[in-house]
Amino acid sequence: MLDDTLLADPRALAALDTAGILRSAATAGAQVRSAAQGADEAGIGDLTGHRPRAVVLLHRPGASATATGVLAALLGPAAPVPIVVADATPSWIGPLDVVVAHTAEPTDAELADSVVLAVRRGAEVVLSAPAEGPVASAGAGRARLVEPRIPVPPGLDLPRALAVGLATFRALGLLDAPLDPGMDAIADALDAEAERNQPGHEPFMNPAKSLALRLADHTPLLWGTDRLAAAVAHHGASALATHAGVVARAGEVTEEATATALVRALDRGATGADIFRDPFADPDGATEAPPVRLVLLATGEDDPGQVTLRRAGRGWPSADVQHPVDEVARGTRHAALLRAVLLASRLDVAAVYLGLATRTIEPA
Structure with missing residues (x-):
C-alpha cells in the first residue's frame, strides 16, 4: 500500500x-555531460564524414532496449542510411557498417560475441560499457569504448546510453539539425527536470x-x-x-x-x-x-x-x-x-x- x-x-x-x-536518478544531466566527454576522448568524432552502409543498434537488456528504441524513432523512416535494430550483430556486417552498443553488464556474453564478430569483419564499433570484463575485452584496441564515469543503480543508465548513441549520430551526420558536442541542451533540460x-x-x-x-x-x-x-x-x-x-x-x-x-x-x-x-x-x-x-x-x-x-x-x-x-x-x-x-x-x-x-x- x-x-x-x-x-x-x-x-x-x-x-x-x-x-x-x-540522488542517482538526479544525475541524468551529469551522465550526459560525462558521456559526451568520454565519446570525444574515445574518438567517436573521427567518424565525421563517414557515410556507412548501415548503422546497427544492438538491443540488449536494460537501458539499451530503450536507447535503441529512442534512437531509431528519432531518425525514423527519413534516416539517410538504414538503421537496423538487432539483438546480435547480423551475419552480413562488414567494413562499411557502424555498430553501436550499450550495456551496464560487463559480462554479457552474447554482446561480447557480437562485438568480436563486428570488429573481426572490420565494422566501426562504438561501445558504451564498463572497462573491465568480457564485453570491453572483446573490442579491446578496436572498438571506440566509452566507460561509465558516474556509477548508478541498475536501470538508471539511460542518459549515458543515449548520449553515446547521439554522439555517434552527430559524427555520422545523421541528425537533421546540429547537436552541440557537449550536449549541453540535453544536460540542461535534465538538470532542470531534476530540480523540479x-x-x-x-x-x-x-x-x-x-x-x-x-x-x-x-x-x-x-x-x-x-x-x-x-x-x-x-x-x-x-x-x-x-x-x-x-x-x-x-x-x-x-x-x-x-x-x-x-x-x-x-x-x-x-x-x-x-x-x-x-x-x-x-x-x-x-x-x-x-x-x-x-x-x-x-x-x-x-x-x-x-x-x-x-x-x-x-x-x-x-x-x-x-x-x-x-x-x-x-x-x-x-x-x-x-x-x-x-x-x-x-x-x-x-x-x-x-x-x-x-x-x-x-x-x-
Whole structure:
C-alpha cells in the first residue's frame, strides 16, 4: 500500500532511500555531460564524414532496449542510411557498417560475441560499457569504448546510453539539425527536470511525485502518441517494474486502442467509482484487479488529444497527459528529443518515489 505522507516528507524519504537511488536518478544531466566527454576522448568524432552502409543498434537488456528504441524513432523512416535494430550483430556486417552498443553488464556474453564478430569483419564499433570484463575485452584496441564515469543503480543508465548513441549520430551526420558536442541542451533540460523533481518539493510542485501518486494502486497504461513517445513509454514500464514492482502496459496509441478489453476498462473507469460501495460488505472487491490509469505521452508539437483523436479515432478526456511543452517550448531545436529525455527522467524518478512510498525499494 502507498504511504502518501512519505512523498511530502523529505526527511522520511531520505531515511528510506539508504541506497541513494533518488540522488542517482538526479544525475541524468551529469551522465550526459560525462558521456559526451568520454565519446570525444574515445574518438567517436573521427567518424565525421563517414557515410556507412548501415548503422546497427544492438538491443540488449536494460537501458539499451530503450536507447535503441529512442534512437531509431528519432531518425525514423527519413534516416539517410538504414538503421537496423538487432539483438546480435547480423551475419552480413562488414567494413562499411557502424555498430553501436550499450550495456551496464560487463559480462554479457552474447554482446561480447557480437562485438568480436563486428570488429573481426572490420565494422566501426562504438561501445558504451564498463572497462573491465568480457564485453570491453572483446573490442579491446578496436572498438571506440566509452566507460561509465558516474556509477548508478541498475536501470538508471539511460542518459549515458543515449548520449553515446547521439554522439555517434552527430559524427555520422545523421541528425537533421546540429547537436552541440557537449550536449549541453540535453544536460540542461535534465538538470532542470531534476530540480523540479527534488524531494524537497511538495507533490503539487513536483511532476514526478504527482505522477507517482496518480499511478499508485492502478495498472498504468503508458501510451505514446508518436513513435518517439512510445519508446519512452516502454522505458516507463521498465522503470516501474524495476523500482516499484508495478506491472504496466506500454505502446503506441494506435496499436493500444485496438485492445478492446482495455478500452472498455478505461471507459468504465472514466465513469468513476461507485460512492455507495461498502468494501466491508463486499469483500470480494479486494480481489479485483487494480483499475487502469491511462497516461498519454507526447513529444511532438501538436496537442496530444488531437493527435489521439486523429490516430485512434477517439479520445480519452480522463487520461493524464505528459506533454512537456512548458518545459521545452514549441519550436525549440531538437524539441522532440529534449521532451523524450525529460519524460524518461520523469518516469524514472516517479517510479523511484513510488517504490519508496510502497516500501518496494529495500534499504541498502
